Amino acid sequence: MLIEPRPKGKHFTKDDRVRIEALYKAGHTQREIAQELGCTQPAICYELKKGIIDQLDGETWIMYKTYDAYAAQQYAEYQYTAHGNGLKIGSNHDYVKAIGECISMGYSPYAAIEKVGNAYGVKVSKQTMYRYIAEGLIPDTTYKNLPVGHRKKRKKKVESTMRSQCVTHRSIERRSKIIMMRDTFGHWEIDSIIGTSEGKNESCLVMTERYTREEIVIKVENKTADATTKAMQELKQKFGDDFNKIFFTITLDNGSEFANQNAFDALGVPAFYCHPGHPYERGSNENNNKLLRRHFPKGQSMKHKTQYHATQAQHFINGYPREMFNGRCSNDLFKEQLDQIDLYNKQNILDFFNIN
Incomplete structure (x- = not known):
């Protein structure tokens, strides 16, 4: 047989x-x-x-x-019994696909996990997701596809002596120490980014609220003091009397586009200038710039970018799940702060930041 x-x-x-x-x-x-x-x-x-x-x-x-x-x-x-547990995602192909799509849109693995949430009946940890990516379990996704797929570079040792600073500018050393603690709302950092070194007329003005990391992105005509002043005046006009209830101080660098300190003071918002060559004194702004660069890559022209593209990037950053906030986004914290303020036109502010 x-x-x-x-x-x-x-x-x-x-x-x-x-x-x-x-x-x-x-x-x-x-x-x-x-x-x-x-x-x-x-x-x-x-x-x-x-x-x-x-x-x-x-x-x-x-x-x-x-x-x-x-x-x-x-x-x-x-x-x-000595065998490890099976994959938590099992055969949940929809969950895997959703995670992969989020990462392809510029979300980090942690942010993708929080964005997808429990919509597919499963939710893995950040460490597990990184392991799945390393093992090739997330289609079309490798470490090279991640927004920050390289090892962090060590910061160079900063010289203890400060370089000379324009005496007409109000130094960050005069800023209240309370602001450094990030325990209070309404203190902003400001910067500008360009696409290419030749395209100085292709610039975005970016502002970050220190407590909530809420972002404002404004497409400006060029990287000049006049264009910056015009953009800030239009922003104040848009917010009306609520502007000075949301903006208390501004911290900026010594770029030529921020040279007119009087223009910022005229907005009713004291401007404080960082020490030259110390961008980490605007750390929140610099970190948000990394998210912004996913929409405006360095070295790529902004010639065809409009305020619509800047607004879309702004909404992306403000709705981005943050590990520092236990998966919540900046919009969540920003709205909580707005709820504590007696605003004249709150709906106008909510619409501007795309807060439901």
Whole structure:
């Protein structure tokens, strides 16, 4: 009788072990048992070793070794408990696809996890997601596809002596120490970004609220003091009397586009200038610029970018799930602060920041 070969990798069942015990005690060789079960002889040899026990002969009262199906089954079940848990995502292809799509849109693995949430009945940790990416379980996604896929560079040691600063500018050293604690709302950092070094007329003015990391992105005509002043005046006009309830101070660098300190003071918002060559004194602004660069890549022209594109980038940043906020976004915290302020036209502010 021809025995159908046992599928490769298939484990012995409890019934298989009972058959092995019967054949073994009947005096069959390992080769004969293997032929009977449709497996290889080494597989039978290994199985017999797992189930060998010492047994007492009731007639001669001599101990001898034999195969016991129950002992072999117990051993197999114990070994199985040492196996790791299966993938948490299982065969949830929709969840995997949603995560991959978020990452392709510029979200980090953590932000993608928070953005997708529990919509597909599963949610993994950040560490697990990075492992899945490393193992190639997320389609079309590798470390190279991540927004920040490189190792962090060590910061160069900063010289203790400050470089000379324009005496007409109000130094950050005069800014209240309370602002440094990030415990209060309404203190902003400001910067500007360009696409290419030749495209000075292609610029965006970016502002970051220190407490909530809320962002404002304004496409300006060029990287000049006049264009910056015009953009800030239009922003104040848009917010009306609510402007000075949201903007208390502004911290900026010494770029030529921010040279007119009087223009900022005329808005009713004191301007404080960082030390030259110390961008980390606007740390929130610099970090948000990394998110903004996912929409305005460095080295790529902004010639065809409009305020619409700037607004879309602004909404992306403000709705971005942040690990520092336990998965909440800047809009969530910003709205909480607005709820504590008596605004004249709150809906206008909510619409500007796309807050529901």
